[in-house]
Amino acid sequence: MENFKNKFQDYLLLEKNYSQHTVTAYSHDIAFFESFLSSQFDDNNLISVNYNQIRAWIVSLSDDGISNTSINRKISSLKSFYKFLLKTKQIEASPLLKHKALKAPKKLQIPFSEKELDLVLNQLNYSEDYEGVRDKLIIDLFYTTGIRRAELVNLKIHNVDLSNLTMKVLGKRNKERIIPILPIIAEELKKYLSERARLQSVTDSAYFFLLSNGVKLNDSFVYRLINYYFSNVSEKVKKSPHILRHTFATHLLNNGADINSVKELLGHSSLASTQVYTHNSLAELKKVYANAHPRNKK
16 A cells, blocks of 8 residues: 555656645645544555545544534545546545535635735835845735745746746646736846845755745745734734735736736636635725716715
């Protein structure tokens, strides 16, 4: 079975083009389920599993206070694993064939307002040293390009083309896309590169964004950075890089951008993924409609 699990990881990485982070999460979920089988059924053979055993795991997770959203994610990992076993003819039918996802509440992501962005980018005092220039650029880049946190962390220095005002990022499933850069951001990028060149020691020279010790950024550092600066101007519960991505899409749509263009900028594979950002633009549209239509004027 260990060999099957290793081959499954290779399948996710090489054939499905999943990120290492996703592959690790899937592997943890499968190992967690295997441990449950061993403790509850004295049998950890994943190939001979039946749906009743999976159902027992779901109930156990729920009893432990795990949310339906998290349970659905874990079951998604199992589904992928059994699809792989089916594809490689290790099983004849998936034990999850008739499983239906648990109902989970849709979380409303509230974007930052234009005022909040103005306060963070134009009113806060950033230091004029390397860290201050870098921090402001990171916030502005999230807001003006809509890139994902992992895309920013892994941005390579040779993929930023200032002469053509573009940058190339590696998105989900290793899909590359070209994103335009605003002229004002290009100036910030040049200023950052000037400060970066003064760093005394650089370990990860291939990466665009670095810590002050010359090592590439990590996900938790970027999350803390965004949370820190926006805590000064916003009382929203969630202040994260993803909310900035959400803000980028919402503000574009509110100002008349075509949804298909926003889809391409975000790197979504389907329009359905982009449509989750339209509820805020619809609210804005309703406001304009109510104020402008003669039938609504008293």
